[in-house]
Amino acid sequence: MKPSANVEGEQTAVHFDAVTKRFDDVVALNAVTLGVGRSEFVTLLGPSGCGKTTLLKLAAGFLRPDGGSISIEGKRVNDIPTYQRGIGMMFQNYALFPHMSVAENVAYGLKTRRVPRVERDKRVADALALVKLKGMENRKPRQLSGGQQQRVALARALVINPTVLLLDEPFSALDKSLRTSMQVELREIQRKLGLTTIFVTHDQGEALSMSDRVAVMSEGRIRQLGSPVDVYRSPADPFVAGFVGDNNRLRGQLVSMQAKQATVALGDALVKVPGESLSGLEKSAAVDLFVRPEQFSIVAPEEPCAIKGSVVAQIYQGGHVDLQIECAGERLLVRSPGEQAILCWPMGAPVGIAIQADRCSAFPAA
Ligand SMILES: Nc1ncnc2c1ncn2[C@@H]1O[C@H](COP(=O)(O)OP(=O)(O)OP(=O)(O)O)[C@@H](O)[C@H]1O
Ligand SMILES: [Mg+2]
Known part of the structure; x- marks a missing residue:
């Protein structure tokens, strides 16, 4: 079978075709189709229980699908055991072997594959150099920091020269600054090796900052697959709009529909939105308008078209300030x-809010 092409026209390294997985009466994955390009970094993003780990376990061969097929490099792997799939893995609980040294932990996968001693030593040294752990070969896991342990787990996944790297929330136990530096390092290593990677997280910031493409999942389905900019700027449905990044949901009314653009009234303000997601709606129909917090700006309350409200919370975030404004009972x-x-808008101050109206999204009211 020839490897299929993905949207970018590159060859697909991993392909899930209508994959379904049930656990008794729970449908963990419902006919999921996803192609991951060679050397691509794709993130599965979604809330707890949406099926991310299940999809990864199916790729790894720890679970068998109830329907559909999975291919790696064009070859159907449904009936191929894990050790023959060329998979490097780091799972949610990545436990290192506590009684083994760093080098022994990393060498483990090579030993089970019967790689000769000399080659094994070289590959372990290379993998440890890649994750910047040279000199720590003889330490035990308990003598390492959390971030260093994470690197050992990564080296262990990389040392077998995998065709595909599967990572399930590998950084969730790390503090924010360590997580950020591990994210950058992982991406550098992944680019350097050109390694096809499927990464799982429920942290939308992590997904947006690391991925070539993001698959946003909910209840066993992929709701949207696109670049980080796509899923942030042009969410496919209200779930994606609400889950990826902060968003405000406001109730508006459809005023008019041109070829590709619709106009929605929000109080006295008119907001232009892409029309596709509202096609078929009658004029005057209720619409849910999603506005990102950075698309609002504070103006004087007497400005025409402004939404009037008052400041109820100021949240200092370092580089920016988040203000919660109460408007007609909504925040x-x-x-x-x-x-x-x-300083400008203290607690309780009456303010107006204006919308930069070019980048909102809208859907029929729920
Ligand atoms: N071995 C199992 N037996 C029964 N149900 C399972 C099993 N594994 C997963 N499930 C169920 O399948 C669904 C998907 O689980 P999965 O572990 O894939 O979620 P997840 O997206 O990885 O969530 P989290 O972010 O919490 O790790 C959940 O409803 C879960 O309870
Ligand atoms: Mg999981």
Whole structure:
């Protein structure tokens, strides 16, 4: 069988075709189709229980699908055992062997594959150099920091020269700054090796910052597959709009529909949105408008078309300030760059909110 092409026209390294997996009466995956290009970094993003780990376990061969097929490099692997799939893995609980040294932990996969001693030593040294753990070969896992243990687990996955790297929330136990540096390092290593990677996270910031493409999942299905910019700027449905990044949901009314653009009234303001997601709606129909906090700006309350409200919370975030503004019983989140917002709009201050109307998304009211 020839490897199939993905959307970019590159060859597909991993292909899930209508894959279904049930656990008794729970449908963990419902006819999931996904192609991952060679050397691509694809992230599965979704809330707890949506099926991310299950999809990864199916790729690894720890589980068998109830329907559909999985191919790696064009070859159907449904009936091929894990050790013949060329998979490097790091799972949610990546436990190292506590009684083995760092080098022994990394060498383990090569020993089971009966790689000769000399080659094994060289590959372990190379893998440890790649994750910057040279000199730590003889330590035991308990003598390492959390980040160092994570690197050992990564080296252990990389040392077998996998065709595909599968990573299930590998950094969830690390503190924020360590997580950020591991994210950058992993991406550098992945690019350097040109390694096809499927990464799982429920952290949308991690997904947006690391991936070539993101598959946003919910309840056993992929709701949207696209670049980080696509899923952030052009969410396919209200679930994606609400799950990826912060978003405000406001109730508006459809005013008019041109070829590709619709106009939605929000109080006195008119907001233009892409029309596709509202096609078929009658004029005056209720619409849910999604506005990112950075698409709002604070203006004087008497400005025409402004949504009027008052400041109920100021959240200082370092580079920006998040303001919660109460408007007609609802709280809106407004993001203001810099620090001025703290002084300019104190708690209780009456303010107006204007919308930068070019990048909102809208869906028929739920
Ligand atoms: N071995 C199992 N037996 C029964 N149900 C299972 C089993 N493994 C997973 N499930 C169920 O399948 C669904 C998907 O689980 P999965 O572990 O894939 O979720 P996840 O997206 O990885 O979630 P999390 O972010 O919490 O790790 C859940 O409803 C889960 O309870
Ligand atoms: Mg999981």
